[in-house]
Amino acid sequence: MEKTTATGIIFGFACIIISIYLSGTIDSFIDPASVLITVGGTIASTIVSYPGKMLKSLKTVYTNAFKSIKIDLNEDIELIIQIANIARREGLLALEDAMEEIENPFLKKGIMLIVDGADTELVKSILQTEIAFIQERHSQGQEIILSMASYAPAFGMIGTLIGLINMLKNLSDYGSLGPNMAIALVTTFYGIVLANLVFTPIAKKLKTQSDAESLQKELYMEGLLSIQDGENPRIIKDKLTSFLSRREIKKEDETNPEVQEIE
Numbered sequence: 001m002e003k004t005t006a007t008g009i010i011f012g013f014a015c016i017i018i019s020i021y022l023s024g025t026i027d028s029f030i031d032p033a034s035v036l037i038t039v040g041g042t043i044a045s046t047i048v049s050y051p052g053k054m055l056k057s058l059k060t061v062y063t064n065a066f067k068s069i070k071i072d073l074n075e076d077i078e079l080i081i082q083i084a085n086i087a088r089r090e091g092l093l094a095l096e097d098a099m100e101e102i103e104n105p106f107l108k109k110g111i112m113l114i115v116d117g118a119d120t121e122l123v124k125s126i127l128q129t130e131i132a133f134i135q136e137r138h139s140q141g142q143e144i145i146l147s148m149a150s151y152a153p154a155f156g157m158i159g160t161l162i163g164l165i166n167m168l169k170n171l172s173d174y175g176s177l178g179p180n181m182a183i184a185l186v187t188t189f190y191g192i193v194l195a196n197l198v199f200t201p202i203a204k205k206l207k208t209q210s211d212a213e214s215l216q217k218e219l220y221m222e223g224l225l226s227i228q229d230g231e232n233p234r235i236i237k238d239k240l241t242s243f244l245s246r247r248e249i250k251k252e253d254e255t256n257p258e259v260q261e262i263e
Contacts, residue, residue, distance in 0.1 A: 042191075061145065130217075153192055159190075
């Protein structure tokens with residue numbers, strides 16, 4: 001489980017609840033009608049906005065935000081170099097045996113294309129297309145959540161307007177004006193909290209994960225194309241190092257300063 005997502009949300013709600021206790025009472029912020037308007041309205045608008053097929057994947061999309069996705073580009077580069085050394089020593093057809101130990105389906109697919117004799121442009125085209133479709137699928141889930149982030153404050157405002165209308169109908173009762181106004185504003189509070197503490201951060205987290213996965217796949221593609229072209233493993237390493245940040249380059253230099261080259 002990816003701990004930062006849950007930790008951030010829990011910490012955010014904890015800060016809000018503690019602040020409420022320090023400044024007043026929690027009872028003033030609990031209103032079932034406001035919850036129904038804000039949450040129910042957000043869900044209803046989301047259902048209207050997207051087809052059922054996309055909505056079915058929403059549970060998986062939210063689950064992915066809490067999953068730990070381990071991507072170590074240094075390890076990926078080392079794996080590519082190992083594959084390059086096998087291809088340099090035994091030929092491209094020898095990669096078919098090495099493919100059995102590889103778990104990543106994208107990398108395995110690329111190796112299979114090379115072993116099957118596909119030309120470089122075809123391999124590049126197929127892998128680029130797969131990356132593009134993966135990014136599109138990821139962006140659909142992010143779009144749904146961002147839509148929910150925009151709907152929640154809007155329905156919070158609708159709930160506030162409903163509360164204000166009911167309050168204005170009872171202006172003769174001055175003692176109820178303050179409590180009624182407070183209840184009217186609670187729905188706006190709910191909408192803003194949901195949008196800025198739940199929906200928008202989760203959408204950004206998913207985008208970050210998607211970008212990391214896309215970068216990994218682009219690294220794999222560049223490495224495989226270099227292997228297919230018969231490039232020297234040391235040159236391949238230098239080329240793939242451009243995918244790394246400075247911190248990752250420093251880590252790679254400390255753990256594996258030299259690349260073993262098979263003649």
